[in-house]
Amino acid sequence: MAASRTPKRLLAGGAIGALTIVAGLGLAQARQTPAAPASTCVQAGRLLADPASGKVETGKTLVVDGGKIARIEDGFVSEGCASVIDLKDSFVLPGLIDSHVHLTGENGPNQRIERFTKTRSDLALDGAWYALKTLKAGFTTVADLGSPNESIFALRDAIKAGRAPGPRIIAAGSPISVHGGHGDPGNGVPEALVPVYRPSSVCSGADDCRRAVREQVRAGADIIKITATGGVLSPTAAGLAKQFSDDELKAIVEAAHSMGRKVTAHAHGADGINAFLRAGGDSIEHGTYVDAESIKLFKAGGAWLVPTLMAGDFVVREANKPNTWLLPAQRDKALIAGPLMVDMTRRAYQGGVRIAFGTDTGVSAHGDNAGEFALMVRAGFTPIDAIRSATVWAAEHLGLSALVGTLKPGLQADLIAVKGDPTTDVTELTRVTFVMKGGVVY
Ligand SMILES: [Zn+2]
Known part of the structure; x- marks a missing residue:
């Protein structure tokens, strides 16, 4: 014509x-301008295109072109479509986002010996396997907050280039930690191997910590992760309190922001949470001892909380096993911190803190990420808010709102389907039946 x-x-x-x-x-x-563009048409029985609005529509067709949503049409359209995907019996929503995973490993009894037997290449390939499990579970975007630089950046780039199937990865690489702190891989290895195991991300003093942040940016980090307090699974009986000084925290945040990177902090103790938020940090992971002052600071700075309830749940169950593989130092900390996390999340949620979905998967098993939804509901979340935390809110937290988190024209065609209605039963999200990422079906 x-x-x-x-x-x-x-x-x-x-x-x-x-x-x-x-x-x-x-x-x-x-x-x-061919008469029939190579569109993929996804016919959705029910559609939650924008979790922010919470509106569930019926009988819609998402037209996907070049990996993006081109438009959303009323009814079930097939005319002019190169291929049609029939999800008329399903509930379609945006691909899920997990703001806290560790793709290159999984906790277990073999982990301690594997530190000495696995190479960086082994870890990257293990990560590829876990990335596929994560994607098939409906998580089309993740933030990896602690994996060896070479392994995770290689995996991220291979997925981005379409050479490996997996979620989009925002990667921190090695976390910034004080010497002997929670994120120091020199912990628990023989003295002679400490220099071999300790990456350049371990620092002491404000200047040295600025250097460490800059080294992470040079190496390819998208986001800076720090271990602001002690942690449950480090093999040191060093508690769960603040580990950086105020001047170190300030230096880290300044160095990261001046190079266009957000900073997120692993933090349990309120002293570490509050000091990091006062230093201008962007988000807190775990947040076990969040107090009234923390809630004030979160809201004043617009910072996000990523509660990782699955990690708390997992370490408590593991610590209570008579023959647990956890070391005594790990077990003691697990039994103190784990049980506090659901109540902490309830207080933060009710207090109006912005909360992004994150699981710390790698502590628990890859592919089980959606188990977090039920724990969030246990902490008082409405199902739609739990879904928001894993879509629009997580996208905002990670600076990805222009790319993912909702289904609207111009955004990535990252979408999943379940059979039931997750806005009434969030556990539906543990049974994802369809995954599309960037217009490609997995
Ligand atoms: Zn973690």
Whole structure:
């Protein structure tokens, strides 16, 4: 049609001498705007396109072009579609986002020996396997907050290039930690191996910590992760309190922000949480001992909390096993911190803190990420708020709102389907039946 119309319109303009050129233009135009673009049409029985609104629509078709949502049409459309995906019996929503995973490993009895037997390449390939499990569970975007630089950046880049299937990865690489702190891989290895195991992300003193942040940016970190307090699973009986000094925290946040990176802090003790928030940090992971002052600071700075209830749940169950593989130092901390996390999340949620979904998966098993939803509901979340935390809110927390988190024209075609209605039963999200990421079905 375009080929016959275009020359006529131009001829009417009186360009008789340009007849042959005009005809050629018409054909070229016809090729550029084919009558049937190679659209994939996803027919959704029920659709939650924008979790922010919470509106569930029925009988919609998402038209996907070039990996993005082109438009959303009323009814079940198939005309002009190169392929049609029939999800008429399903509930469709945006792909889920987990703001806290560790893709290159999984906790277990073998973990301690594997520190000495696995190479960085082994870890990258293990990560590829876990990334596929994560994607198939409906998580199309994750933030990896602590994996060896080389392994996780290689995996992130391979997935981005389409050479490996997996979620989009925002990667921190090695966490910034004080010497002997929660994120120091020199902990628990023989003295002679400490220099081998300790990456450049371990620092002491404000200047040295600035250096450590800059080294992470150089190495390829998208986000800076720090271990602001002690942690449950480090093999040191060093408690769960603040580990950086105030001047170190300030230096870290300044160095990261000046190079366009957000900073997120693993933090349990209120002293570490509050000092990091006062230093201008962007988000807190875990937040076990969040207090009234923390809630004030979160809201004043617009910082996010990522509660990781699954990690608390997992370590308590593991610590209570008679023959647990946890070391005594780990077990003691697990039994103190784990049981506090659901109540902490309830207080933060009721206090109006912005909360992004995150699981610390790698502590628990990859692919089980959606188990967090039920724990959030136990902490008082409405199902729709739990879904928001894993879509629009997590996208905002990670600075990805222009890419993912909702289904609207121009955004990535990252979408999943379940059979039931997750806005009434969040455990439906543990039974994802369909995953599309960037227009590709997995
Ligand atoms: Zn973690």
